[in-house]
Amino acid sequence: MGVSEITALVRACGGCHGLFFEVKHVEKLYAGVIVDVRAEAVNRIFQYAIPERYRATIEIGHRVLVPFGRRKLEGYVVELTDELEVEKERLRSILKPLDPEPAILPSLVELARWMGETYAGLFSEALQYMLPPARRYGRERVGVKTAQLVTLLEPEPQLRKNAWVQRRVVEVLQARGGRLLAPELLALAETSTSTLRALAERGIIALEDVRVERKVEVEPLPDPQLVLTARQHEAVATILAELEGERRPVLLHGVTGSGKTEVYLQVIAEVLRRGRQAIVLVPEIALTPQMLGRFAARFPDRVTVLHSALSLGERFDQWCKIREGRVDVVIGARSAVFAPLPRLGLIILDEEHERTYKQEEGSIRYQTREVAIKRCQLTGGQVVLGSATPAVESYHRALQGQYILAELPERVESRPLPKIEVVDMREEFAQGNRSMFSRRLREELEDLVGTERQAIILLNRRGFANFVLCRECGEVLDCPNCQVSLTYHKGVNRLKCHYCLHQEVLPQKCPRCASRYLRQFGVGTEQLEETLAQEFPELKTLRLDADTTRRKGAHSAILRQFAQGQAQVLIGTQMVAKGLDFPQVTLVGVLAADLSLRFPDIRSSERTFQLLTQVAGRSGRGELPGLVIVQAYEPGHFAIEAARSHDYLGFYRKEIGFRRALGYPPFRQLTRILCSGPQTEAEEACRRIAAHLLARGIPQMDLVGPFPAPIGRIQGRYRWQVLVKSDGPLQGLGELPSAGGDVQVTVDLDPLYML
Ligand code: ADP
Ligand code: ZN
Ligand code: ZN
DSSP: OOHHHHHHHHTGGGGGGGGGSSOOOOOSSSSEESSSOOOOOSSOOOOEOOOGGGGGOOOOEEEEEEEEEEEEEEEEEEEESSSOOSSSGOEEOEEEEESOOOOOHHHHHHHHHHHHHTOOOOHHHHHTTTTTTHTTOOOTOOOOEEEEEEEEEESSOOOOOOHHHHHHHHHHHHHHHTTEHHHHHHHTTOHHHHHHHHHHHSSEHHHHHHEEEOOOOOOOOOOOOOOOOHHHHHHHHHHHHHTTTTTOOOEEEEEETOHHHHHHHHHHHHHHTTTOOEEEOOOOGGGOOOHHHHHHSSTTTTTEEETSOOOHHHHHHHHHHHTTTOOSSSEEEGGGOOOOOTTTEEEETTTTTOOBBBBSSSOOOOOOHHHHHHHHHHHHHHEEEESSSSSSSHHHHEOOOOOOOOOSSSSSOOOOEEEEEEEEEEHHTTTOOOOOHHHHHHHHHHHHSSOOOOEEEOOOOOOOOOOOOOOTTBOOOOOHHHHHBBETTTTEEEOOOOOSSSEEOOOOOOOTOOOOOOEEEOOHHHHHHHHHHOOTTTSSSEETTTTTOOOHHHHHHHHHHHHSSSOOOOESSSSGGOOOTTTTEEEEEEOOOOGGGGGSSSSSSHHHHHHHHHHHTTSSSSSOOOEEEEEEOOOHHHHHHHTTOOOHHHHHHHHHHHHHHHHHHSSSSSEEEEEEEHHHHHHHHHHHHHHHHHHHTTTTOOEEEEEEEEEEEEEEEEEEEEEEEEEEEEGGGGGGGOHHHHHHHEEEEEEEEEO
16 A cells, blocks of 8 residues: 555654644545454455545544445544555445544554554554553443533522422522532532422423543642753753754663753643643653652643553543643653644653563553654654663663763762662671671661661562572572573473573582572562561561552552651562652662572663662662662672662673673564464464574574473463564564464564563
8 A cells, every 4th residue: 555645744744743633634535444353364454435425524543434244344544545456346435434533643543553563463453552541441331421511591480489499409500600510419409300300391490411521630749940950951952952853862861869850841841832742651650659749730730640540431531631632741651652642742751761661461562662752753753761770772772873862960969879888698698697687787777766767678579580599609590591590490390591492400509619508589578577577676667569559549558658757667679669759768778689680581680780770769869868788699790780889881881792792682683472372283383483484584583492481381371482583673573474273473572571
C-alpha cells in the first residue's frame, strides 16, 4: 500500500507542530482497514470502498463496521486513498462508521503501525493501546456515565396542601437555582424517584439524561516558585533550544537532589505557553505522590493522572478529557505514553533507566523510551529523558550525538552528596560476626536511638536470587562464557547459565578457598524486620515490600506514616530506593549489595550501580548531611566502587567496555524468541524458526540455541527459546514461519528477563 498518507504529510509539514492532525481530510474513495481480530492470518490491511454518504465523515482512526467473509467485523481505518488496490469485483464497502468522531488520533495510528513492525506484533494488537481503556479490556459497557438532570419548569407551582414531599423537592430546586442532578436532589429532599416522576407527569419539572464526569483529584502540595540555579537554567535552555531546533531527545543527567523536577516544571510551562501539551512518565505512580502534588499545584486544573488504581469508568473519563483536549498535562506510568493529547509537544521520562518502562506482557513488548521518541517524531514533539543514573544505552547515544546531554552535576544549595562507606562482609565473618548487620551499621543505628533522625534499610531480595555464595571468601560461580552468575536449580542439583547451555554440578566446597560455607542466599525483609526489633527494640520500624503493599492504598499509607515520623526506620526492597524525599533521613543501610549483582542478567552491574546510587540519594536531602553504609561480599566490584565514589562516568566506561567485548546492547541487538506449547511442538517450532533465520543468511547474526528456557515449563506448557544477536535491528521478524498448532511465539527485543 506504499507510504501511508499521514507519514508523508507529517514529514512535509514539520513546522506546523502536528496541528495538521486537527485538519479534516479531503474526501477519499477507499479506506485501508485493520480488522479487530487478534490473529496472524488477518494481520494486514484490507481495502474497502467508502460509501458516498460517509466520505466527508470517515477519517483515519475511525472505528467502522465492515463485511468480512460471511461475518461483520469491527475494524479501524488506518489509510485513505484514491487508488484502488484490489480487483474491482472483489471490493466491498464499509457498512458504517461506529462513532461520530475517530477514536484514534492519526498520529497514534501511525505509532501503532510502527510498533507492530518494530516489535513483531500485530497491528491490531498495537491499536488496542490507543483505545479508551474500557474498550481495550473488552468491556464495552463501561463508558460514558449519565445521570438525570432535574429542571424546575414552573417557578411557583400549585401543589396539593398535603403533598409535603413534592413541596420539599420544589423548595430544594428553588433554593438551588432551579436545576440539580437527581441523586443530589433526592438526598437533600429525602425522597425517591417516584416523586420526581409524579412531578414530571404534571409538567412541573423536566427530566433529562446528561453526561456526568467521574472526577479524579490530585491533591496539590505546597509548591514554592523556585529561582532556578545557574545549572538548572542552563538545562532548561538546552531543552528549549532543541525544541526550537532539531528536536533530538535530551538526556538530563542530574545527580540525586539536583532539582530535575523543577527543570521539568519550567519546560512544561513553556510548552503550555506555546499552546502545546505534555506527558510526564514516571516508573510507578505510587512512588511519586510528592511529585504529583507539585505538578497539580503548578498547573491548576490542567493536570490529570492515569494510574492503575483508577476504576475503568474513571479511566474512561480521563481518557475522554484528554482526547477532547481539556487537560494539558498527563502524568502516568508506562502506558500513559499513548495518552491521546491532540497537541502533544513534550514527553518527559523521569528515571528513564527504570525497568518498568519495558512492557513485559502480551505480544508487543515495547520499550517506552523508543515509543516516546517515535511518537514525538510523528507529532513534532520533544523528548526529555531524566535520570541520575542513565541507562548505559542512553548515555552511549548521548555521547554519539543522537541525544543531547544536559547535566546537573551538583545538588541544589550546594548540599553535599552523602558519604558512602562500604563494609566487607567477609571481614565481618572472619572476625566472628555472624549477624546480618555489620558493626558499622550497628553503631550508626545505635546512634539513631532517641533522636528525630530517620533511617532507610534496603534488602534487595529477588525471587530468583538463588545463587550460591561462599560466606568466607565471597565467591559466586559465574558462567565461563557469559559473565552472569549461574543459577542453582534445586531439582537437578545443578548450576545453570540462563544465557547459554553451560551447566555444572554443585560443588561441595568453594572452588576458590575450599571453605564449606557455601550457602544459598535468601534472607528476606520480614526476617530483617524481626532481627532489627530484637536488637534495637527502641527503634520503631515500617516495612515496604510486595507483601505489605498488596492492599490498595497501603503503599502511600506507609510512606505517609514514615513522613509523619511514626517510625524511625523504613525497611524494604528496592521500593525504598526510588524518588522518596524525606529530609529527616540521614542514614541509609544496604544489606547484601551483591544480591543484585548475582541476578542472572547482562544488566546486573548496571542495576546494582543504579540501585545503590538511588538509595544513597535518599540520604541527607534536608539540612543534615547523609551517611550510607553498604554491606557487600565483593566490595571491590566496579559497580559498588563507582557508586561509592559517585562516579557515573567511571562506571559507564567500565560497563560499556564489557558490553562491547561481549557483543551486548548497545553494540549488538539481542532478541529472544520464545516458543511455548506442548513439548514436541514447542521444540519443533523453535527449531523451525532458528532454521528459517539461518537460511535467510543475515550477515553478522549469531544464534544461541534453540534450547529449553531456564524455566522449562509453566502451567504445563513447555518453553523453548532461541537468542539472536544481530548488528542492528533484526529485520523481517514479522515473517517468521507460523508456529502452528497450540504453540505461542513471543518475540522480545532487548529482553530484561531470560527466564
Ligand atoms: P531530583 O529529582 O533531581 O532528585 P528534586 O527535583 O526532588 O531532585 O529536588 C530536590 C530538592 O531541591 C527539592 O526539595 C526541591 O524543592 C529543591 N530545589 C529544586 N530546585 C531548587 C532551587 N532552584 N532552589 C532551591 N531549592 C530547589
Ligand atoms: Zn570461598
Ligand atoms: Zn553462559
